Amino acid sequence: MAELNTSDNGKKRGHNTRKPLRVDLTAMVDLAFLLITFFILTTTLKEPKMMNVAMPVDAEPGGVAASRTLSVVLGRGDKAAWYMGEIDKPVISPSVIGLDKGNLRKILLEQSARIKREQKKEMIVLIKPSDQSVYDNLVQVMDELNITQNSIRAVVDISADDVAMLKKDKIYN
Structure with missing residues (x-):
């Protein structure tokens, strides 16, 4: 579980003590990995190079000179x-x-x-x-x-x- 903790280093302000702030980053990490996976899978890395080849339909009568x-x-x-x-x-x-x-x-x-x-x-x-x-x-x-x-x-x-x-x-x- 990913979390971010902040603390006061034990300092007290007046008579009230402050509780450390805790932020849960699990959802953000999950979202980041989902986005990375999505972009990797949907990106075209290199377009294939192809050349059209037309095949002959009929040969010339009497062959080719x-x-x-x-x-x-x-x-x-x-x-x-x-x-x-x-x-x-x-x-x-x-x-x-x-x-x-x-x-x-x-x-x-x-x-x-x-x-x-x-x-x-x-x-x-x-x-x-x-x-x-x-x-x-x-x-x-x-x-x-x-x-x-x-x-x-x-x-x-x-x-x-x-x-x-x-x-x-x-x-x-």
Whole structure:
């Protein structure tokens, strides 16, 4: 039981003795703990970060032209390789870029404009994370796609040919 006592230290005033004042603080302590518990349980500590992913409804008839497809293969050390088309017969040969200097944005803007100009369609971006890339790199690529307003994208599994290319470029062990 919590209480607050005050005393006169045994001093007498005149012929009357004063009784010490006693205040019971139990209710106030209970209220304080109830308020603390309420605020702890109802407070959101951190909002989760989520990104909406739209799944394709129908595939294009006849498949997707490889000349419209840009692949971004994520390696280690904040580096990635990109190429247009298929890995065994690329339209634009693979090239290694750093993800931290805005290089990817420039490539996305240039290639998207080229495809719109030549084919009158939007570019398709395939993101292929390797087992040596970090999650932050995938988020960086998705952010760059949002900034460049590229809406057709997919995160796909990396192939053995892509891993071989990363090894050749020394961004995969």
